[in-house]
Structure formats: structure tokens, C-alpha cells
Amino acid sequence: MRIGIVSPYSFDVPGGVQLHVRDLAEHFISQGHFVSVLAPADGDTPLPDYVVNAGHAVPVRYNGSVARLSFGPLTAARVGRWVESGRFDVVHIHEPVAPSVSVLALWAVDGPIVATFHSSNLRSRAMQAAYPLLRPSLEKISARIAVSEDARRTVTTHLGGDAVVIPNGVFVERFASAPRRPDWEGTVERPTIAFLGRMEEPRKGMPVLSAALPHILREIPGMRVLIAGPGDPDPIREKMAGEAAAACEFLGPVSDEDKASLLASVDLYVAPNTGGESFGIILIEAMSARATVLASDLPAFARVLHGGDAGELFQNEDPIDLARAVVALLRDPARREQLAAAGRERANAFDWSVVAEDVMAVYETVIFGRPSVRTSSGPDSRWARLLRSGRNSGGT
Amino acid sequence: MDLSWIVSGIALAVLIAWYVSYGAARLDRLHSRVEGALSVLDAQLVRRAEATLELANCGALDAASALILAGAASDSLEADTADQTSREAIESDLTQALELALGEETLQHLRGDEAVGTPVLQRVAAANQRVQLARRFLNDAVTDVRRVRRKPGVRLLRLAGHAELPQTFEFDDELPMLGRGD
Numbered sequence: 001m002r003i004g005i006v007s008p009y010s011f012d013v014p015g016g017v018q019l020h021v022r023d024l025a026e027h028f029i030s031q032g033h034f035v036s037v038l039a040p041a042d043g044d045t046p047l048p049d050y051v052v053n054a055g056h057a058v059p060v061r062y063n064g065s066v067a068r069l070s071f072g073p074l075t076a077a078r079v080g081r082w083v084e085s086g087r088f089d090v091v092h093i094h095e096p097v098a099p100s101v102s103v104l105a106l107w108a109v110d111g112p113i114v115a116t117f118h119s120s121n122l123r124s125r126a127m128q129a130a131y132p133l134l135r136p137s138l139e140k141i142s143a144r145i146a147v148s149e150d151a152r153r154t155v156t157t158h159l160g161g162d163a164v165v166i167p168n169g170v171f172v173e174r175f176a177s178a179p180r181r182p183d184w185e186g187t188v189e190r191p192t193i194a195f196l197g198r199m200e201e202p203r204k205g206m207p208v209l210s211a212a213l214p215h216i217l218r219e220i221p222g223m224r225v226l227i228a229g230p231g232d233p234d235p236i237r238e239k240m241a242g243e244a245a246a247a248c249e250f251l252g253p254v255s256d257e258d259k260a261s262l263l264a265s266v267d268l269y270v271a272p273n274t275g276g277e278s279f280g281i282i283l284i285e286a287m288s289a290r291a292t293v294l295a296s297d298l299p300a301f302a303r304v305l306h307g308g309d310a311g312e313l314f315q316n317e318d319p320i321d322l323a324r325a326v327v328a329l330l331r332d333p334a335r336r337e338q339l340a341a342a343g344r345e346r347a348n349a350f351d352w353s354v355v356a357e358d359v360m361a362v363y364e365t366v367i368f369g370r371p372s373v374r375t376s377s378g379p380d381s382r383w384a385r386l387l388r389s390g391r392n393s394g395g396t
Numbered sequence: 397m398d399l400s401w402i403v404s405g406i407a408l409a410v411l412i413a414w415y416v417s418y419g420a421a422r423l424d425r426l427h428s429r430v431e432g433a434l435s436v437l438d439a440q441l442v443r444r445a446e447a448t449l450e451l452a453n454c455g456a457l458d459a460a461s462a463l464i465l466a467g468a469a470s471d472s473l474e475a476d477t478a479d480q481t482s483r484e485a486i487e488s489d490l491t492q493a494l495e496l497a498l499g500e501e502t503l504q505h506l507r508g509d510e511a512v513g514t515p516v517l518q519r520v521a522a523a524n525q526r527v528q529l530a531r532r533f534l535n536d537a538v539t540d541v542r543r544v545r546r547k548p549g550v551r552l553l554r555l556a557g558h559a560e561l562p563q564t565f566e567f568d569d570e571l572p573m574l575g576r577g578d
Contacts, residue, residue, distance in 0.1 A: 110425075139422070139425070139426055139429075139540045140425065140429075142432075142433070143529070143533045144536065160539055160540075160543065161535070161536040162532055162535065164529060361522070361525055361526055362529055365440070365526050365529045365530050366436070366533065368436045368439060368440075
């Protein structure tokens, strides 16, 4: 099958959507399909050979955070050229309402289109204002996928209709086979817990963990807290009580391999996120590495942890409850072992081999008996063609 | 004075003409999406019925279950594709027949038999998953068409022409015991 995948976000910066696109593409390529990914990127970034550069990405403030996006007539022309030369059976557009390559691709394509919605906060002011303009192109989508129940609810309330939920995938084996590192492993006297993620982002829950630490250390004075992720540790340390700061070890940003080893080594992985998580891929990675997981009871987390069977839940934003749960788990190795085993089992449901098969079922359903993708014959693509010919004769 | 009237008249006419052609093209695209999705659903329903027949005849089921399944599956294969209401009932019946036939014990028995049981069961599961997808995609397309056709401009100018107003396809297609984990 010839598959075209569109990512709105630049491959220069790691992010959930980009990783999803990369993993999906690599899985399908390994199965023998032809895959081309269109994504914005800067000229000097080394790209995997299946990625086509859609143009320079600019940091833009959109929907409450800064994203590296790509737009403008030149990008539109590149999108058109990619569609024409790709001869795709299906085009799979990620975040079709992100003001970037995705929206442009949606305009430029006619034929079987699959769209995946990642975000659970879709309704930006810009979306509302530009809705009449977007609506007709959204109608071209033959199949909508949402990566979580929350993302699906966003689609049904704001766009109408429905979406099929197909979760994010994880290469379980990569985490399951990660070697343990002795310096990260806990002992009875000095157990270890891990926190992963940008620490200065309050939604990741560092303040909740900081507030819980003194209570935990009163019970288990030797506990070590391993904190991995980008950010400056000093302001975090300053805000902590003295003994809490002393228990924390800041590892800085870690490689994928180290992340897997960290998860495999520690006694307990803590995810105190307070909101904004529509899925929680990190929990699945932790479960794949056979870590015992303790997470806030966000709906998305509760779903991934199967209501608490595959990892423990504590009351969101409640440091006292977090402290109670950490102490109880660190004192109960049998319970930890039981949760880790259940988590490892649960992670298999999210392995790419399973998830990608569901995506393939969607592709097969939409292309059944239909001609392949072509460029849209609407006025927009005529403009794109005009621009393209202008540029070609301009001599490059 | 006269000239500006003429110019605005022409501008208005051009605007209306654009709206009509644009709206008609949009509706046309939506209708063909519905037709495409409907033919996909037709095909997937046939596949599901065939997989069910295969399950009925694989020899691993008791005779009564096999008969019920075969009956429901052939009803589906012989259904009149023009009569949507009766088809919805027939497909719901087929789903229920599968649900009844695939009890805990039978499932275990089929899953234990790797030569015949497992592949047949997998075919039924895959076919049912595709039926679910196809039905959902069809209903999304129908919802889009109906929304656009409700617009006053579209109704006033009869942009939909003689195309029939499509209906969503409603039947029970949940087979939880074939699902994955959740």
C-alpha cells in the first residue's frame, strides 16, 4: 500500500505527535508498505529518508503554547507537489486543524483521507473564527481517529459526528529489554522513585511531588528521588524544604535508552500530572519497562491503568494522598511486584504491532474500491499549480 | 450613478453564481462520500456473513449454534440491499447470533484449536471490526450531508437536486468478547 502521512509539527523538536508519526511510519515500512511523511523541518536537520521536508518551520504562538509550524504559499505548493508525486492510496493527516502543513494538505487532497486527532483541547478562538472556512475541507475526511476517549469527546462535541479511538502505540520490546542500572536501583534502606518530564511545567505535577516529599521522608528518610527531564533544577530546589531537596537527584534530559533503563531500575515511577494529558504514553512506557506505576487519577491515566489494576492511582493534586500511596507501596514489595506484572501484561495492548493493525484496518476500510488520492481540482490547488509553475520558471 | 448600479448588479450575480457552484460541488462531494462509504459497508457485511458461515461450518460448534449462525448469516447474504430498515434488523440479529454462539466455553474451545478454531475466530473478529469501522464512517458522512442540506441557502436553491436524503445506518455491531483487553 502507498501511504502518505502528514505531520503538522516540525521534526526538529521531539513531541508526542511527531513520535507517533515516526513510529507508525517505521512500523508500516518494516511491513513492506511504501510510506512518505510530509513534515516541516529546517534545511540543515538530518531527516530519516522517508520524510519529505515541507518547508522551514517557524515558532508560532497557537492554542496556548508555542509550536514550530510551517505555512504560506511556498509550503502550500510543496504540499501539492508531494501529493501529486506520491500516488498515494491513502493520505493520513495528523491534527487536521493545526494551522500548518496538515490544513494545507487537507485542502490539496481529494480521495481517501484518514485524520487523527491528538489534542483534547481543540476549540481555540482561531478555530471558532475560521470555522466556516475549515468546515468544507473537514468534510473531505473519510475516517476520523482519536488517540483517546478525551480526544474523541472533543471531536464529537466540536466537529460533530464520531471518531474511532485507536490509542498511541509503544514499542514495548524496546522498554522491556532495557538493562537495569545499579546506581538507579533502590535498596531496602534507600528505595528509589522516578519523575519524568519538564519540571518547570506545573501540569507535569512537580509542585505536587515537592509538597509530598517531606511527608514521605518522615516515614522513609533514605528515599532517593531521581528526576529526569529538561529544565533548570535550581528554582525547583529552592522551593523545596531542605531535606526534600537533598533527596532529589537531577539527571537532566536523558536519552531514550536511559529513560527506559531508569524506568526499569527504580522501585516506583510516579506520574503526578495535574491535567492536560489526553493519553499518557509515558505510563505505557513505564509499564513496558516493568516499572511499578503510581499516577494521579486523571481520567486518561485511570483508563490506561485499567482503573487501578495495572498501577496505583492517587487523588489528583493531593500531596497527602500521594505521600500515603508512595509510603505504602515502598513498604510492600509484593504489591509492587503484582502491579508491575499486571502493568507489563497491560502494556501489550498498546504495542505498535496491535495498534498499527487497527490503523491498517481503517486504511483498508476507506480505500476499499475507491480510486487513489489525487490533488484536489478546486480553485485552491489551481492557485498552487500557478505558484509552482511560476517558481519553476523562476529558475531554481 | 447608473454604472455603479450595473457594476454592483454584476458583482452580486457573480457572487450568487459562485455560491451556487461552490455549494453544489461541496454537496456533490459529500454525496459521493456517502455512496462510497455505503458500498464499503455492503462489502464488509458480506465478508462478515461469509466469515460467520465459515465459523458455522468449521465443526467446532454444536449443531444448534451452527444452525442459528448459518441461518442468520444467509439472511444477511440474501437481504434486499434497498430496504435499509429490514437490513438493520437482519444485521443486528446476526450480531446477536454471534454473541449467543460464542459463549465463554465455546470461545475457549475455539482458541485452543489452532488449526481451525483460531483462524476462523480471527476472521470473524477482523470482519466485525471492519463492519464497525465502515458503519461509523458511513454515519459520519451521512451526518455531514444532512447538516449541509439543512442550510437555508442550500434548501432555497435546491442545491441537492433530486438526491435522496441519506439515513444513518443503525444496528448492533458490538461483540465485546472478541475485543482486546478493555
